[in-house]
Amino acid sequence: MKEMKPFTTIEEMEADTARLKEIACELCIDTYEDRKKQQEPHCKFGEDGICCRICSMGPCRVTPKGQYGICGADAHAIAGRHYLRMAAAGSAAHSDHAREIAHVLHKTNANGPYTIKDPDKLIANAKEWGIETEDRDIYDIAHEVAEVGLMEFGKPFGTLRYLERGTEERQKVWDAEGIAPRAIDREISTSLHMTNMGNTADAEVLVRQSLRVGMADGWGGSMMGTDFTDILFGTPTVRSTEGNLGVLEENQVNIIVHGHDPSFSEMIVLAAESKELLDYAKSKGAQGINIAGLCCTANEATMRHGVRMAGNFLQQENALLTGAVEMMAVDVQCIFPALGRLQECFHTKFITTSPICRIPGSEYIEFTADDAEHAYEKAKALVKSAIDNYENRDRSKVFIPEHRQDATVGYPTVQIIKELDGVTNSHIIDDPRGSYKPAIEAIKSGVLRGAVAMVGCNNPKVRADYSHIEIMKELMANDILIVGSGCASQAATKAGLLRMDAKEICGDGLKRVCTLVGIPPVLHMGACVDISRMMLLVTSIAKDWGVETTQLPIVGCAPEWMSEKAVAIANYVVATGIDVYLGIEPQVKGSTQMMELITEGTRPICGAGYVINKDPHELVQSIIAGIEKKREALGI
Ligand code: BF8
Numbered sequence: 001m002k003e004m005k006p007f008t009t010i011e012e013m014e015a016d017t018a019r020l021k022e023i024a025c026e027l028c029i030d031t032y033e034d035r036k037k038q039q040e041p042h043c044k045f046g047e048d049g050i051c052c053r054i055c056s057m058g059p060c061r062v063t064p065k066g067q068y069g070i071c072g073a074d075a076h077a078i079a080g081r082h083y084l085r086m087a088a089a090g091s092a093a094h095s096d097h098a099r100e101i102a103h104v105l106h107k108t109n110a111n112g113p114y115t116i117k118d119p120d121k122l123i124a125n126a127k128e129w130g131i132e133t134e135d136r137d138i139y140d141i142a143h144e145v146a147e148v149g150l151m152e153f154g155k156p157f158g159t160l161r162y163l164e165r166g167t168e169e170r171q172k173v174w175d176a177e178g179i180a181p182r183a184i185d186r187e188i189s190t191s192l193h194m195t196n197m198g199n200t201a202d203a204e205v206l207v208r209q210s211l212r213v214g215m216a217d218g219w220g221g222s223m224m225g226t227d228f229t230d231i232l233f234g235t236p237t238v239r240s241t242e243g244n245l246g247v248l249e250e251n252q253v254n255i256i257v258h259g260h261d262p263s264f265s266e267m268i269v270l271a272a273e274s275k276e277l278l279d280y281a282k283s284k285g286a287q288g289i290n291i292a293g294l295c296c297t298a299n300e301a302t303m304r305h306g307v308r309m310a311g312n313f314l315q316q317e318n319a320l321l322t323g324a325v326e327m328m329a330v331d332v333q334c335i336f337p338a339l340g341r342l343q344e345c346f347h348t349k350f351i352t353t354s355p356i357c358r359i360p361g362s363e364y365i366e367f368t369a370d371d372a373e374h375a376y377e378k379a380k381a382l383v384k385s386a387i388d389n390y391e392n393r394d395r396s397k398v399f400i401p402e403h404r405q406d407a408t409v410g411y412p413t414v415q416i417i418k419e420l421d422g423v424t425n426s427h428i429i430d431d432p433r434g435s436y437k438p439a440i441e442a443i444k445s446g447v448l449r450g451a452v453a454m455v456g457c458n459n460p461k462v463r464a465d466y467s468h469i470e471i472m473k474e475l476m477a478n479d480i481l482i483v484g485s486g487c488a489s490q491a492a493t494k495a496g497l498l499r500m501d502a503k504e505i506c507g508d509g510l511k512r513v514c515t516l517v518g519i520p521p522v523l524h525m526g527a528c529v530d531i532s533r534m535m536l537l538v539t540s541i542a543k544d545w546g547v548e549t550t551q552l553p554i555v556g557c558a559p560e561w562m563s564e565k566a567v568a569i570a571n572y573v574v575a576t577g578i579d580v581y582l583g584i585e586p587q588v589k590g591s592t593q594m595m596e597l598i599t600e601g602t603r604p605i606c607g608a609g610y611v612i613n614k615d616p617h618e619l620v621q622s623i624i625a626g627i628e629k630k631r632e633a634l635g636i
């Protein structure tokens, strides 16, 4: 038998980071590890969520001698308001990203640069929203869909259109519990209003609004972001790629795209493929142009172009420290301001492109939907300037770690149905959606015990990627299928868990499914906005099974989360009836009521809640126990 290529261990990843850290030390520049040490010990009041600076009478802290802020707010109100503000900011980030994509959709035309790549999905969305499609130009339809989508942000009446995609039972719960979101911006604005000085001080009400503003993200902004991105740039399909810093090339112009909004990176990828620029790169002594991604921009570009992934959140400084990057071009979200100072030690050009994300030390070249018609030309100019920078690379400073792993990516919902349905031949001819019955049968029979959505970031409070990888391996060994997104899926990529042969370290059941269907045991579903895809997947499974989402042996897990966006996500996943397992504590520990509300208090509202445990080994055992409990309740 052919010997299996080794997986990359966490120790090997840490050795690469340590070597790059030495380079930083030689250059006298700090990295997140140094800054973390400088921040320790973290402020206990902040960590527990009981420091309030919402008004200028404060800051107020809850202490044994002062249990109320000057206005009389107690620990529960203070922690609850902070928590809701996090959810609102996260929802704003995802949704504003979606709004930008909607504006790009509104700018599409047949002559480009932005065109429609998935007309079927556009027409399906138009029909869902009652928009006329017969005998109409595809771009007219696109512009109307974009406009109706944009109205979802600020419409004065009613609730969000996408809620109708939920199961009937969920829709009833959302209405009855008052967590069905109205316009997206309204929920964000209401959340800020409620937490403004002198408003809501009741923690239960704040948690309920957190669910609602989270829903405005998952069943609003993120869902629209995903759908419109598919319409614009194509619904992802299965592709082979590679991941980890070893994808940077010694003899090519390396350009890293980093952030979240693919309308920018798509143009860079296209420009880098042009013959004119490839020839230009060769004329400058490079063998080619190598585009690699970081964070969710990587996820977007890999799913549609197979662009290789340099890494996830805590790898961004490492990427620059290789000394081999001619340009790092960023759009929005999860970008360390530290990059602005770090780039000064290298020849790397650090380019910011969005008015949302301006960073000292960067060169600002604006890319927005307002100027969509020039996007491709601008991208070409950027790629050209990266090529011009190639000759400035100081080869004595270059260290590219060797590690990289093969990966199979690109499993949006439709692709999963196709793969599963095709194999077992149970396709229901008159159901154009295809059927989840094979997946359901596999779960019912116990071949698969269940599924886990592995999502979220890295967080220096825990070993980078360790929790992700340990938890995934244990789930795989226990016949639990994994769908991944965001930085979690890149942790899996770096370890090698997106390889087809990763089935060899799975339990017999999951291994059999992977072999029969031809899938890896971790299905890469995309960026964090694509967690909305997971909500639709769970909804479809519940519908085809004839049970409620709360009954399914399917859960979410974010073991290393850090972003406010993760708080928004966790809220809409819970509101969808799915338990969320967290490895980092939300900053509400100073309030017993808040801790109780987020773990147990949401269960009577929407049938799900958080389970929190900082130990990844204990966390995964509680996931497995949770899945088995759901199976038992279903009698399977
Ligand atoms: O949206 S997983 S660190 S990159 S927030 Fe950021 Fe977290 Fe990564 Fe993508 Ni998601």
Ligand code: SF4
Binding pocket: 052, 053, 054, 055, 056, 057, 058, 059, 060, 068, 069, 070, 071, 072, 073, 078, 197, 198
């Ligand atoms: Fe203090 Fe109340 Fe002002 Fe917060 S809102 S800073 S608790 S006075």
